[in-house]
Amino acid sequence: MAGFIPVNEPLLDGNEKKYLLECIASGWISSEGPFVKEFEQKFAARVGRKHGIAVSNGTGALDAAVEALDIGPGDEVIMPAFTIISCVNQVVRNGATPVLVDSDPATWNMDAAQVEAKITPRTKAIMIVHIYGLPVDVDPVLDVARRHGLKVIEDAAEMHGQTYRGRPCGSFGDLSTFSFYPNKHVTTGEGGMIVTDDDELAETCRGLRNLCFQPHKRFVHERLGWNLRMTNLQAALGLAQLERLDEFVARKRRMGALYTRLLAGLPGVQLPLTHTAYADNIYWVYGLVLDESTGLDAETAMKRLADRGVGTRPFFCPMHQQPVLRKRGLFEGERHPAAERMYRQGFYVPSGMALSDDSIGVVAGILHQVLRP
Template identity: 75%
Template sequence: MSDFIPVNEPLLDGNEKKYLLECIETGWISSEGPFIKEFEQKFSASVNRKYGIAVTNGTAALDAAVEALGIGQGDEVIMPAFTIISCITQIIRGGAIPVLVDSDPVTWNMDVTQIEGKITSRTKAIMVVHIYGLPVDMGPVLDIAERYGLKVIEDAAEMHGQTYKGKPCGSFGDASTFSFYPNKHLTTGEGGMIVTDDEEFAETCRSLRNLCFQPHKRFVHERLGWNLRMTNLQAALGLAQLERLGEFVDRKRAMGRRYSELLRDVSGIQLPLAHTDYADNIYWVYGLILEETSGLNAEEAMRQLAAKGIGSRPFFCPMHQQPVLRRKGLFEREDYPVAERFYKQGFYIPSGLTLDSAQIERCAIAVSELLN
C-alpha cells in the first residue's frame, strides 16, 4: 500500500551524493580508494580507538575479530543467548564452544551477573553485545575479564553514538565491531568496522580481510583469510554519514521519547527503559514486549500492524532455539526463559531516521488499538 510505513528507511541527504560522484569521477570505486583510510581513521577516532579496519559487513567484522584473537578448537566464549546469529558463527566454525547467559528483563541486554558462574578453565573470551538502545553494563564485565585473564569482544553494531559512563561504545575490550547496515544510525549500505588499540591485532585483521596476501610473496599464503574488503564507494557513504552522527543520535532520542509519551498509558506492553545510571537510551529501534496478559504474541501483533500499513520486525530468536544449532547438538536441555519470552513477545516498530511526527503518532495509535 502506498502509505505503508517501513520499519526503517535511511537518511541520505548530506554529502553522500557529492562523495559518491567524486569516487566515480576519479575512478576510485574499489577497495583501493582514498575514502577507505579516511573513514577508518575518522571512525576509529570517534570511538577513541587507535585503529580501524573497514570490512564488508558487521558479520565479517565479528568473524575476523574472533579469528584474529586466536579463538579456536575447544575454547569457550561466554555470550548472550539473546542476539543475532552473526555473533556465534565464527565461534562454531572455528571449533570453539559458545556458552550462553540469559538476558536482563529490564535493559534487555545480557545479564552480567551470570557471567562469572559460567567461567571454566577453557574460557577464553567474553563477547558482549549491546542490544537495541542501551549498552551492557561494562564495568563488571571488564573486571571479570581482568581477574580471569579473558579477552573481551564488544559488538557495538547497534550503538553508533552511544556511550557508557561517558565513554564511547566501541572503546571497550580487546576489539569492538560495528555494522553499517541500512537500519543502523550510520550506514554504508552494507559494511562493518573492527576497532582496536592493539597494532598487531589490527594488522592481523587487515591481513585476514585481504585473503592473507603477503607483501613480498603476494600469491603465497601462510594462512587462510577472507575477501572482506570495503569499497571506496561504501566508505564515501560512511564518511558523509559520520559527519552527521550527532544529529542522528539526537533525532533518534527525540523519536524514542515521543513514542514513550504516546504509549506510556497503554497497558499490556513493556516499553524500552529510558535510562540507567550509566547511559541514556539511544533507541536504535523502538522495541515493545507484550505482556502475557495481553492475549497477544509478537507474531499476531505484527500481522495486525501490517494490515494497518505499519512495518515491524521480530526480536532475535535466542541461540539455544536456533534449529541449525540444535541440529549440531548444541544447548541440549538448556533454557533461557527471559530470552525466550523476548522472542515470543517482542518486536519493534518503525524507527528509521526519516520517520516524521505524523508517522510516529500513527504507529502509536495502531499499537494502542491492538491492546484496547
C-alpha cells in the same frame, strides 16, 4: 501497500551524493580508494580507538575478530543467549563452544551478574553485545575478564554514538565491531568496522579481510582469510553519515521520547527504558514486549500491524532455540527464560532515521487500536 510505513528508511540528504560523485569522477570505486582510509581513521577517532579496519559487513567484522584471537577447538566463548546469529557463526565454525548468558529483562542486554559463573578452565573470551538502544553494564564484565585473563570482543553494531558512563561504546573490547547496515545510525549500505588499540591485532585483521596476502609474496599464503574489503563508494557514504552522527543520535532520542509519550499508559506493554545508571537510551530501534495478559504474542501483533500498514520486525531468536545450532548438539536442555520471553513477546516498530513525527503518531495510534484489550 499504499501508505505503508516501513520498519526502516535511512536518511541520505547530507554529503552522500557529493562524495559518491567524487568516487565516480576519480575512478576510485574499489577498496583502494582514499575514502576508505579516511573513514577508518575518523571512525576510530570517534570511538577513541587507535585503529579502524573497514570491512564489508558487521558479520565479517565479528568473524575476523574471532579468528584474530585464535579462538578454536576446545575454547569457550561466553555470550548472550539473546543476540543475532552473526555472533555465534565463527565461534562454531572454528570448533569452539558458545556458552550462553540470559538477559536482564529490563534492559534486554546480557545479565552481567551471570557471567562469572559461566567461566571454566576452557573459557577464552567474553563477547559483549549491546542490544537495541542501551549498552551492557560493561564494567563488571571487564572486571571479570581482567581477573580471569580473558579476551573481550565487543559487538557495538547497534551503538553508534552511544556511551557507557561517558565512554564511547566500541572502546571496551580487545577487538570491537560495528555494522553499517541501512538501519544503523551510520550506514554504508552494507559494511562494518573493527576497531582496536592493539597494533598486532589490527595488522592481523587487515590481513584477514584481504585474503591474507603477504606484502612481499602476494600470492603465497600462510593463513586463510576472506575478501571482506569495503569499497571506496561505501566508505564515501559512511563518511558523509559519520559527519552527522551527533545530529542522528539527537534525532533518534527525540523519536524515542515521542513514541514513549504517545504510548504511555498502554496496558500490558513494556516500553524501552529511557535510561539506566550508566547510559541514556539511544533508541537504535523502538522495541515493545507484550505481557501475556494481553492475549497476544509478537507474531500475532505484528500480523495485525502489517494488515494496517505498519512494518515491524521480530526480536532475536535466542541462540539455544536456533535449529541450526540444536542440530549440532549445542545447548541441549538449556533454558534462558528472559531471552525466550523477549523473542516470543517482543518486536520493534518503525524506527528508521527518516521516520517523520507524523508517521510516529500514526504508528502509535494503530498500536493503541491493536494492543488495547
